[in-house]
Amino acid sequence: MSAVAAIVLAAGRSTRMGAANKLLCPVDGRPMVVHAVAAALASRARPVVVVTGHEAEAVEAVLPPGVTAVRNADHASGIASSLRCGLTALPEEVAATVVLLGDMPRVGAVAIDRLVALFEEAPHVAAVAPTWRGEPANPVLIARRLFAEVMRLEGDQGARRLFAGRGDVLTVATDDPAMAIDIDTPEALAALAARDSA
Template sequence: MAEIAAIILAAGRSSRFHAGPQDTKLIAPLFGKPLVRYVAEAALASRARPILVVTGHAAGKVETALDGLDLFLIANPHYQTGLSSSLKAGIAALPKTAAGAVILLADMPRISGELIDRLIRVFEASVEAPRAVAPVRGGSRGNPVLIGRGLFVAVAHLEGDRGARRLVEAGGEGVIECSVDDDAIEIDIDTRDALRRLETEATTSGR
């Protein structure tokens, strides 16, 4: 089986959430649990190993929210330059044996370990190692994406607030689409309203 890691991008400033200059949306409680802990626990429930968490803004608070979990924390001193710097830091910290990495956004609390494992299975089932595996629902790609080692070098050329999706869009025939019936790949928490809406929907549906 291929060795697939997970990289959780948790360094952003949460500007749209208005969390405050020394705070971050990633520690905002969702049913009593810090937002960032949901995706971390999903990664731990999957086959992906190791699991790296890239921190930057309010790093100490993010690390406290993840206390007790078997994760590797990677500091990104350049987080203010955008998402690409966090992706670069995560890729640079991967073991040389990693055949790929699932790139997870820390503000997507509905992602499950089962979904992560499905992307890994699709990657492994390919005759030739794909450049990436992207989940698709209703014709639209979402997150997380799994990027293969063949795209690791390309990460170094990303700039600003561009992440793995940019690489996947340019991956052409080397990208495998994985059809899923799970709206979790579309749900991220950018604002306080989005957080309240998710709480309300989850309570109503019994999730």
């Protein structure tokens, strides 16, 4: 059985959230980033690597035990540098990694484990990419065979741009709306709270 890791991207500057660091905003009484990290820890994925950057000390202070935190000194350049940091921190025996976003607090361990299971059933694939109602969703699984290409990305380019036109990317529709909910603005945070209380 192949080893599959998890990388939680938690380095962004939260520019659309105003003065607050969105990853530290409370959701259900816990900082937002803790939900993504807890989901990774509750899944089969190991190790769990958390990439920090903006306000790194504050973010690392709320992380639960059992994770490896790595700091991206170049986080202001965009998501590509955080992906590189996360991949560099993985042990050689890791065959793939699930990449989670720290601002998606409703993604659970079940969603992560489904990606892992799909990869184990088709270990030849370069990635497992979920969709929600026809639109790209997160997290995604990236196999080691794609790591070198991800390492060459620059700026605010995520790994998904590498999936287009490839025959070895497994695209799977999900019925889990949590995989389409990311929190970028105060309005989105308020909407999440309203949805939960409805």
